[in-house]
Amino acid sequence: MLFHRFARAFALTAASLAFQGLAQPVLHAAPQGAGHCLAFDGFDDFVGVPRSISLEPGELTVEAWAWLDGQQDWNTRILRKGLDDAYFLTCDQDLDRRMQFMFNRQHSLVLQAKDTQQHTAYLGTWHHFVGVYGTDRAEFWVDGVQKSVVNHSLGALTHLPLTDLCIGAGLPVQLQNEYFRGRIDEVRLWNYPRSAAEIQASWFLRVPDDSPGLVAAWHFDEGAGNVAGDSSTSANHGQLGVTSGPDPSDPTWMVSDVPLGPYTCDAARYCASLPNSSGQAARIDTTGSLSISAADTHLLVSGAPAGKVGLFLYGSTAVQYPFGDGYLCLSPISGAFFRIPSPQILDAGGACDMPLDFNALPAAGPIHGGSTWNFQFWFRDPAAGGSGFNLSDALTLNFCP
Ligand SMILES: [Ca+2]
Ligand SMILES: [Ca+2]
Known part of the structure; x- marks a missing residue:
């Protein structure tokens, strides 16, 4: 009535x-400060960042904004660093379709901090993903909400062999399915496990490029060219595609509409x-x-x-x-x-x-x-x-x- x-x-x-x-x-x-982003074709596009000791910490926090352009393939990666001992921010592992942070040691998967739902829940719009690795626990976060905590006894991260870091692909593994299809922006790497309060306070913001512990900050704001610069003090600049000039494996610059604050x-x-x-x-x-x-x-x-x-x-x-x-x-x-x-x-x-x-x-x-x-x-x-x-x-x- x-x-x-x-x-x-x-x-x-x-x-x-x-x-x-x-x-x-x-x-x-109005969202501010998102600048540009990179669009990856899911076929061969990637950003390669030369190997640096600053990308190989014992503990870390890795975060990225991603727009998934459709359901991703088997083991599709947002970011991968390493081969036998490696860390990943990934959209899938063995067809579980879960966004997750994971870690390999001696070429075996030893840790997964997974999302609670399939990544198809995130298609076609921007979401923010965070993986945290401490010496005794790992976490995964989506849009400022903690999705999983995994206690472990693996100790510090290890990195073998000492490979480049790849964004949008699983390199150095040359598998077609590992290429990401969609957009990525504002990728950040920290050399310590960020606290819940730190993640909740900053995931939707730009942070100062000289923030303590920030060892890589790829804003993808160049908008043109073949360099994805790292604005942190570590200067881990990336290259689009396999060559330093234009080539078919370059991801495409786009104006970004990531809802970055303030x-x-x-x-x-x-x-x-x-x-x-x-x-x-x-x-x-x-x-x-x-x-x-x-x-x-x-x-x-x-x-x-x-x-x-x-x-x-x-x-x-x-x-x-x-x-x-x-x-x-x-x-x-x-x-x-x-x-x-x-x-x-x-x-x-x-x-x-x-x-x-x-x-x-x-x-x-x-x-x-x-x-x-x-x-x-x-x-x-x-x-x-x-x-x-x-x-x-x-x-x-x-x-x-
Ligand atoms: Ca950007
Ligand atoms: Ca290129």
């Missing part, structure tokens, strides 16, 4: 709103709220960090009628139109508009506090880091004697990864 009344109210309002002119757009936080992660209030039957005007607030990976955001309402039911609304377009006994602050006809399908019962003080579960949103309306959304609370208010419902004021929330 609630939903029918709600839907009817919106249907009527949408018709009347069509005559009220342009909605005010909300600017989305992001502003904040809230701004807008729109009006009119008094309801409680005598107050309802107000929406938020607590927590507005970080998707921290998952600690709450939406709060105060000043609403006790015991009544309501819903949180969110949308892309900020407006202010008379609606019910108050104002509608999100356009239901311009841009995206959603209801969070979790009715809230207002407490005896006319308040509610709902954790914002990013995994329980409408399928068509996911909230990603770096995006901007407007939020408002709609609630029943028959005691006011008007239309039977009213709304809070609104917040524009800028979300961080």
Whole structure:
């Protein structure tokens, strides 16, 4: 019944709103600093980085942004360093289809820190992958979320033979299936196991090129030519393809749309709220960090009628139109508009506090880091004697990864 009344109210309002002119757009936080990236054809493209002792630490963290252009082949590599004793950031191992960090010793696979789902979950958009190796544990992370921890007793990493490092291929192994198909950007190598706090704070950002422990940082921002420069102090510059000039195994430069920060992660209030039957005007607030990976955001309402039911609304377009006994602050006809399908019962003080579960949103309306959304609370208010419902004021929330 609630939903029918709600839907009817919106249907009527949408018709009347069509005559009220342009909605005010909300600017989305623009990704910054991604520059260019490299696209690999999955056939022979790769970047080769000459062997250097700085690429052969006893512990490490390796990270990269990758866009998987379709399901990858058997043992397709994002990065490989070594042959008999080797470390890998890979899309698959023996057809398990799992993104993972892995380590070989004496040509045997001795450690895998794997993702929890198949890599087909990541096709066609950018994701960030991290492998961590410490002397007694390894980890794998996706988009700032830890996916696995593997305790081990292998001690320090070893590197044999002392080969080049390859991005987008499994070289020196010459197997066709190891070539990556898709885009790669912002590959970074650290000579120590980065902590969870360090990974969560920086995976979506550029970091200073002289950060302690950063032994390679390939931004792929040249945009042309045959060199993929390392901006770290180690200067582990890579070469596109098999020769230093143009050749068919060069990956292709592209403008990158990796959602690299910096992001502003904040809230701004807008729109009006009119008094309801409680005598107050309802107000929406938020607590927590507005970080998707921290998952600690709450939406709060105060000043609403006790015991009544309501819903949180969110949308892309900020407006202010008379609606019910108050104002509608999100356009239901311009841009995206959603209801969070979790009715809230207002407490005896006319308040509610709902954790914002990013995994329980409408399928068509996911909230990603770096995006901007407007939020408002709609609630029943028959005691006011008007239309039977009213709304809070609104917040524009800028979300961080
Ligand atoms: Ca880049
Ligand atoms: Ca070349």
